Amino acid sequence: MRGVGVGVVLAGVVLLVVAGGALFADLIAPFDPLEQAVDRRLLPPGRKHLFGTDGFGRDVLSRTLYGARVSIAVALASVLVAGGAGVALGLTSAYAGGRYDLMVQRGIDVLHGFPFLVMALIVVVALSPSPAATAAAIALSLLPLVARVARGAALSVVEEEYLLAVRATGAGAARTVFRHVLPAAGPPIAAYLAACLGTAVGAEATLSYLGLGVPPPYASWGRMLREGSRAYFDAAPWVTLLPGLVLCATVVSLIVVGDRLGRRRYRACGERRPQRVGRPRQ
Amino acid sequence: MVRYMARRVIVAIPTLIAMSLLVFAIMRVLPGDVSLAILADTPHTVEMREALRRELGLEEPLPAQYARWAGSMLDGSFGGRSLETGEPISAILAEQLSVTLLLAVYAVVLSLAVALPLGVAAGLHRGRALDRAIEGASRAALSVPTVFAALLVMWLLLRLFGWSPPIIYEGPADDPATHIQMVFWPALLLAAAYGPHLVRVTRTRLIDVLDSDYAESARARGLTEAHVVLRHALPNALVAAITVAGVQLGALVSGAIVVETVFGLPGIGRGIVHAALARDYPVVQSIATILVALVLAGNLAVDLLYSFLDPRVRYDGRRM
Amino acid sequence: MSAAASPGGSAASAPSLVEAEGLRVHFHPRSGLLRRSTVRAVDGISLVVGRREVVAVVGESGSGKTTLGRALLRLAPISGGAVRFDGADLLALDRPALKAYRRRAQVVFQDPYASNSPFMTVGEQLREPLAVHGIGAVSGREEIVLRALEQVRLTPAADFVDAYPHTLSGGQRQRICIARALVLEPEFIVADEPVSMIDASSRAEILSLLRELQARQGVSFLYITHDIASARHFSDRTTVMYLGTAVEVGPSAGVIEEPLHPYTKGLIAAVPEPDPRNRRRMRSVIPGEPPNAAAVPAGCPFHTRCSQVIRGRCDRERPKLQDVRPAHSVACHLYDGSV
Ligand SMILES: Nc1ncnc2c1ncn2[C@@H]1O[C@H](COP(=O)(O)OP(=O)(O)OP(=O)(O)O)[C@@H](O)[C@H]1O
Numbered sequence: 001m002r003g004v005g006v007g008v009v010l011a012g013v014v015l016l017v018v019a020g021g022a023l024f025a026d027l028i029a030p031f032d033p034l035e036q037a038v039d040r041r042l043l044p045p046g047r048k049h050l051f052g053t054d055g056f057g058r059d060v061l062s063r064t065l066y067g068a069r070v071s072i073a074v075a076l077a078s079v080l081v082a083g084g085a086g087v088a089l090g091l092t093s094a095y096a097g098g099r100y101d102l103m104v105q106r107g108i109d110v111l112h113g114f115p116f117l118v119m120a121l122i123v124v125v126a127l128s129p130s131p132a133a134t135a136a137a138i139a140l141s142l143l144p145l146v147a148r149v150a151r152g153a154a155l156s157v158v159e160e161e162y163l164l165a166v167r168a169t170g171a172g173a174a175r176t177v178f179r180h181v182l183p184a185a186g187p188p189i190a191a192y193l194a195a196c197l198g199t200a201v202g203a204e205a206t207l208s209y210l211g212l213g214v215p216p217p218y219a220s221w222g223r224m225l226r227e228g229s230r231a232y233f234d235a236a237p238w239v240t241l242l243p244g245l246v247l248c249a250t251v252v253s254l255i256v257v258g259d260r261l262g263r264r265r266y267r268a269c270g271e272r273r274p275q276r277v278g279r280p281r282q
Numbered sequence: 283m284v285r286y287m288a289r290r291v292i293v294a295i296p297t298l299i300a301m302s303l304l305v306f307a308i309m310r311v312l313p314g315d316v317s318l319a320i321l322a323d324t325p326h327t328v329e330m331r332e333a334l335r336r337e338l339g340l341e342e343p344l345p346a347q348y349a350r351w352a353g354s355m356l357d358g359s360f361g362g363r364s365l366e367t368g369e370p371i372s373a374i375l376a377e378q379l380s381v382t383l384l385l386a387v388y389a390v391v392l393s394l395a396v397a398l399p400l401g402v403a404a405g406l407h408r409g410r411a412l413d414r415a416i417e418g419a420s421r422a423a424l425s426v427p428t429v430f431a432a433l434l435v436m437w438l439l440l441r442l443f444g445w446s447p448p449i450i451y452e453g454p455a456d457d458p459a460t461h462i463q464m465v466f467w468p469a470l471l472l473a474a475a476y477g478p479h480l481v482r483v484t485r486t487r488l489i490d491v492l493d494s495d496y497a498e499s500a501r502a503r504g505l506t507e508a509h510v511v512l513r514h515a516l517p518n519a520l521v522a523a524i525t526v527a528g529v530q531l532g533a534l535v536s537g538a539i540v541v542e543t544v545f546g547l548p549g550i551g552r553g554i555v556h557a558a559l560a561r562d563y564p565v566v567q568s569i570a571t572i573l574v575a576l577v578l579a580g581n582l583a584v585d586l587l588y589s590f591l592d593p594r595v596r597y598d599g600r601r602m
Numbered sequence: 603m604s605a606a607a608s609p610g611g612s613a614a615s616a617p618s619l620v621e622a623e624g625l626r627v628h629f630h631p632r633s634g635l636l637r638r639s640t641v642r643a644v645d646g647i648s649l650v651v652g653r654r655e656v657v658a659v660v661g662e663s664g665s666g667k668t669t670l671g672r673a674l675l676r677l678a679p680i681s682g683g684a685v686r687f688d689g690a691d692l693l694a695l696d697r698p699a700l701k702a703y704r705r706r707a708q709v710v711f712q713d714p715y716a717s718n719s720p721f722m723t724v725g726e727q728l729r730e731p732l733a734v735h736g737i738g739a740v741s742g743r744e745e746i747v748l749r750a751l752e753q754v755r756l757t758p759a760a761d762f763v764d765a766y767p768h769t770l771s772g773g774q775r776q777r778i779c780i781a782r783a784l785v786l787e788p789e790f791i792v793a794d795e796p797v798s799m800i801d802a803s804s805r806a807e808i809l810s811l812l813r814e815l816q817a818r819q820g821v822s823f824l825y826i827t828h829d830i831a832s833a834r835h836f837s838d839r840t841t842v843m844y845l846g847t848a849v850e851v852g853p854s855a856g857v858i859e860e861p862l863h864p865y866t867k868g869l870i871a872a873v874p875e876p877d878p879r880n881r882r883r884m885r886s887v888i889p890g891e892p893p894n895a896a897a898v899p900a901g902c903p904f905h906t907r908c909s910q911v912i913r914g915r916c917d918r919e920r921p922k923l924q925d926v927r928p929a930h931s932v933a934c935h936l937y938d939g940s941v
C-alpha cells in the first residue's frame with residue numbers, strides 16, 4: 001500500500017505488542033504482579049526484572065502487562081459506550097434534521113462545554129471510584145466529541161443527492177441510514193474512534209493518577225503512575241516512568257493510527273466530481 | 283455591533299443554566315444517595331447519616347435544592363461550606379482561583395508567543411523539512427498524555443538539576459523568584475498541550491490566504507510577497523488562532539488540573555481533585571460549575587473579540 | 603403496469619395523471635438566532651400532466667423548478683395546495699400508500715455524479731428498488747436489472763452489473779439513474795434537467811432515449827429544463843415558471859414559437875448559454891436581478907424586471923392565468939381584456 005509511513009508501521013507494532021501483552025499477560029508475565037518480596041524492593045531494571053521492582057518488591061514489568069488489561073478494558077468500554085451512543089445520536093440527528101437535530105445539537109453543545117477532566121471528575125465522584133465508573137466518566141466526556149464527528153460525517157452524506165434518489169425509490173429510514181449513510185460516514189467515524197481510544201487510555205491514566213480512577217486492587221497504568229511518583233519517584237523512577245512510557249507509546253500509537261485511517265479517502269479511487277460552484281440548496 | 287454582542291451574551295445564559303443543571307443532576311440524581319457515598323469509608327450510624335442529609339438539604343425536593351444552590355452561586359456564597367474543613371467555598375475560591383488564572387494566562391501567552399511564529403514558519407516553508415518538523419513536533423506534543431509529560435519533566439529536573447518545586451506557593455508580587463520557579467514548568471507543559479492547535483490553525487489559514495485568488499491578484503498587481511504575507515495573510519492567521527485559542531480553553535482547564543496536581547500548585551485544579559478525593563460534594567459541585575462558567579465566559583469573550591477583529595461577522599448574528 | 607394499485611383506490615376515469623392545484627412549498631431557513639425567513643420556492647402553482655404526456659417546465663435558476671418536481675414526488679415539504687396522482691390526494695397518503703406511490707412515480711436527477719451511491723455496484727443499486735418493493739424473487743431480479751440496463755443501452759449489460767459508478771462516464775451514470783427509475787416500471791417520471799451536466803455528445807442520445815421510452819411505455823414525464831429548444835423537441839406542453847408560479851402555460855410549439863409573456867419572450871431571446879464555470883446554472887441573460895425566492899415582489903413577481911411594466915397595476919395586483927389562445931394561458935396584465 002502506498003504512503004504508509006514508518007510511523008504508522010511502528011505504531012501498529014506497538015499496538016500489537018501491547019495488545020498481545022495484555023491478552024497473554026498470564027503466559028508472558030515473568031512474575032505474579034501482586035507477589036510482594038521484601039528482599040527485592042526497588043531493584044533497578046536488570047536482567048531478572050526488566051522494568052525493575054517497586055516498593056513492595058513487585059515486578060514492574062508484570063504489573064505493567066496486567067495493568068494493560070485494566071487500562072485497555074476501561075478505555076475500550078468507554079469508547080464502545082460513547083461510540084454507540086454518539087454514533088446513534090449523530091446519525092439520527094443528521095438524518096432527521098429539524099427540531100430533533102436542533103435539540104440534540106444543543107445537548108451536545110452543553111456537554112461539549114465541559115472541560116474533559118471536569119466532566120470525568122464529577123461523574124467519578126458521583127458514582128464512587130470503580131472501573132465501571134471510570135469508563136462511564138470517560139464515555140460521557142467523549143460522547144459530545146463522537147456525536148459531533150458522526151453528525152458531521154453523516155451530514156455530508158445526507159446532503160448528497162443520491163440519498164434523495166434512494167428515498168425516491170421508497171426506501172425507509174432504517175434502510176437509508178444503514179445501507180447508505182453508514183457505509184459513507186463509517187470510515188471517518190471509525191478513524192475518529194481509534195483516536196478516541198488513545199484519548200480514553202490517556203484519560204484513564206490521568207484519572208487513576210489523580211486517585212479518581214480505578215481503585216487499588218486493580219493495577220492500571222495510571223494507578224502505577226500514582227503509586228510510583230508519590231512514594232519513591234526520586235529513588236526508583238523506573239517504577240513510574242517505564243509504565244508511563246508504555247502508556248505514552250500506546251496513546252501516541254492509537255492517535256497515529258487514527259490519523260492515518262482518517263486521511264484515507266473513502267471514495268475508493270480518489271476521483272473528484274466536476275466542481276459545482278453554487279448548489280441550489282443552502 | 284453592541285446589539286450583536288448583547289445577543290451573544292444573552293444566548294449564553296440558557297447554556298450556562300443547562301450546564302449547571304447537568305452538574306447538579308450528575309451530583310445529586312445519578313448516584314442515588316449522596317450521603318451514603320460521602321460516608322462510605324467511615325463507620326457511621328443512621329443518625330449521623332440523617333444529620334448529614336439535613337445539613338446538605340437533601341430532604342428538600344430536588345428543584346428546591348437546585349434553586350437554593352443556584353441562588354448561592356449567584357449571591358457569592360457558592361454553595362456554602364466545605365464538608366471537609368468547614369471553610370466557606372467562597373474563601374477556597376478566592377485563594378485558589380487566582381493561582382489557576384495566572385497559570386492560564388502564562389500558558390496562553392507562552393503558547394501564542396511560540397505557536398504563532400512556528401505556524402507562520404511552517405506555512406511559509408510548506409511541504410519542506412521545517413514544516414514537517416514543526417508538524418511532527420506539534421503532533422507529538424498533542425498526543426503525549428500531559429500526566430506523563432509532567433512526570434517526565436519533573437524527573438528530568440530532579441535528575442539534571444537536583445531541583446524540585448518549592449513547597450510553598452508565593453504570589454508574583456510577594457516573591458517573584460519563587461513564583462516563577464513554581465509556575466514556569468507547569469505553564470510550559472500547559473502551553474505544550476495547548477499550543478499545537480494554534481500552530482496548526484495559523485499554518486492552515488496562512489496557506490489559505492496565500493493560495494487565495496485575492497493574494498494572486500495582489501501579486502499580479504505587483505505587490506511584494508512580503509506585503510501579501512504581512513498585510514493579508516498574517517492578520518487573517520492571527521484572527522483564526524485567537525478563535526481556536528477560545529475553543530481550546532476547556533483543554534487548558536483539563537491540563538491545569540493535571541499539572542497543578544503534579545507540581546503541587548495550590549490552584550483550583552488541584553483544589554477540585556482534593557475535594558473529589560475527600561468526597562467534598564459541595565466544593566466539587568461549585569468548583570466544577572465555576573470552571574465550566576469560566577470556560578464559557580472565555581469562549582464568549584473570544585467570540586466577541588473575533589467579531590470585533592473580523593468585520594465579516596455580520597452583526598445580526600447570522601453566522602454559521 | 604396496472605392501475606389497480608392506485609393510491610386511495612380511486613377509479614382511473616380522470617384523464618390526467620398528475621394534478622397540482624395552488625401548490626406551495628415554503629422553506630423557513632434560520633436567518634437570525636430566532637428569526638426565520640420565508641423562501642417561497644414554489645408559490646401557488648397549478649399544473650396538470652396527462653397520461654402519456656410530457657410537460658416541460660422551463661425557467662431561470664432559482665425559479666423553483668427542482669422544488670416543484672420534488673414536491674410532486676413528496677420529496678419536498680408541501681406547505682399548501684393540493685396534489686393528486688391518479689385521482690388520489692398525495693398529501694393524505696399514509697406510509698404504505700406513499701411507498702406504493704414511490705413505485706409509480708420516479709425521478710431522474712440533474713447530477714449523475716451525485717445521484718449514484720459511490721459504495722454500491724450498478725447491480726446493487728438497481729436491485730435495491732426491487733428489494734424495497736419486494737418485486738420478483740431474489741434470483742429473478744438479476745434479469746430485471748439486465749433488462750433495464752439494455753433498455754438504457756448499456757450493453758453488454760452483464761459488463762455493467764458489477765461496475766462501480768466511479769468507473770463510468772457522466773452519460774453512463776445518468777443512464778444508470780434512468781435504469782434505476784425504470785426497474786420499477788413507473789407511470790410518471792420527473793426528469794430534473796437530466797442532461798444539463800452531461801457532455802454535449804451524449805445529451806442528444808439520452809434525450810432520444812427518454813423520448814423512446816415515453817413512446818414505447820407510455821410513461822408521463824415532467825421534464826425540467828433550462829434549454830427551451832429541448833423543451834420544444836421533447837415535450838407536448840410547456841409551463842414557464844418564475845418565482846414559484848406559472849406565468850405561461852400552453853402547447854410547447856405555441857409557447858416557444860409565439861410566446862405571450864414578457865418573461866418567456868426574454869428567455870427565448872436569450873440564447874441558452876451555459877455558464878462555463880457552473881454547469882448547474884444558466885447565465886442570467888434577462889436584465890435585472892435574478893429571481894430571489896426569499897423576496898418575492900408584490901403584484902406581478904416579474905414586474906421588477908419587466909420592460910413593459912404597467913405602473914400602478916403590475917406592482918400592485920398579481921395577474922392571474924387567463925386563456926388567451928386555445929389551451930394557451932398567460933399571467934400578465936398586458937392581456938387583461940384581450941380574451
Ligand atoms: N431546502 C431548502 N431550503 C431553503 N431554500 C431552498 C431549499 N431548496 C430550495 N430553496 C430555494 O428555493 C428556490 C428555488 O430553488 P430550486 O432549486 O427549486 O430552483 P430551480 O429552478 O431548480 O433552480 P436551478 O435551475 O438552479 O436548479 C431557490 O431560491 C433556492 O435557494
Ligand code: SF4
Binds near residue numbers: 910
Ligand atoms: S404583468 Fe406587468 S410586469 Fe408582469 S409581466 Fe405582465 S406587463 Fe410585465
Ligand SMILES: [Mg+2]
Binds near residue numbers: 668794
Ligand atoms: Mg434545479
